[in-house]
Amino acid sequence: MYAIVEMAGQQFKVAKDQKVYVHRLQAEEGKKVTFDNVLLLDDGKNVTVGAPAIDGAAVEAKVVKHLRGDKVIVFKKKRRKGYAVKNGHRQSFTEIVVESIVASGAKKAAPAKAAAAPKAKAAPKKAAVKAEAPKAKAAPKKAAPKKADDLKKVEGIGPKIAETLIAAGISTFAELANTKADKIAEIIADVRGNHVTDTWPAQAKLAAEGKWDELKKWQDELDGGKA
Template identity: 65%
Template sequence: MYAIVEIAGQQFKIEKDQKLFVHRLQEDEGATVSIDKVLLLGNDNDITLGAPAIEGAFAEAKVLGHLKGDKVIVFKKKRRKGYRKKNGHRQSLTQIQISSISATGGKKSTAKAEKKAPAKKAAPAKEAAPAAPKAAKKETSKADDLKKVEGIGPKIASTLNEAGITTFAELAKTDAAKISEIIADVRGNHITDSWPMQAQMAADGKWDELKKWQDEANGGVMPS
């Protein structure tokens, strides 16, 4: 017999006498843990599904010990910003051994019925919805991708759009001081002096010139 269970937010396939590592549990070493979230039970070809858990079914496990997993290195870097950050993390784990699996209650799965039911309802859904995507394309086609301007990220682009600045041409006509006021609530130190100039090059289609400027720029400051 095997089972699919949920332990500390994770799902595992377990069998009797199996050893496994889970997120850190509060129980002391040598204690017995009862696992009542049994999602599926299998015994040869006999499969029982829960909705979502099988009522009355449970598994028991013994806590073998507490330990920490392998170190994971998290490294962050932002190019041309001089930003580097390195952190290490070791996940706290608990090793357990499955003592027993008990099955009571639940409903047996009917695979054939589940496959046939959605097929009849899928056909009308495709015929009813072709108009929605066309409307969405018309609304978004006029807006430019402001993130192509050096220094503008997704949050700033969204804030500018909410303020009515959605194209390169509109951004080019906006004073740098006004841009700073609009994005004042966005976290970070933003240098907006070159944004109108970059937007003008983008609006004029001078992409090679814009790319060359961005490669030579330092943190959004115009090269001398």
């Protein structure tokens, strides 16, 4: 029996007791994780294809260890501009072992029919006596819109992540600094890629306090936002 499942933004063909290397997960070593975005199941007799996922199916695995891949050199240069930048990157991975493939409830449930809308009641007739119209209250002044910070100045945050954080109500360095790394990871869970949020609140705190030189010095030692 095997399944095709999405794990940390990638699709894998997995079977029981198989080891898989995925983009780094937030789970601790030894913890169990479940992936319920199963796209296909094959039990040896029947093949079930999701639309796009199979309802009730899941792949259960155990985190073995966290590790990092080989270093990749990224070199950028612009001709006749005097621009040359050399960076190194080591991708973070998590080794997991598949413990079981759950196939219960493989067929998606039919959507429930919407209940018929109740008939509108007839509006009551107005009384003949006219009531004195109340005086209109002055409209309250609208608060000035909050100015958003450029969250992309935090190492590891790109345009898509910044857009997702702003949509979740985190638009300034101060708000990001007061948000725990686990909560940030939960907010950006649907953004593709490997994102380690451990240093983001601390970076945002330095930015909120205007300590740009200290932040730049620290960021030179980071790798995609990771220490």
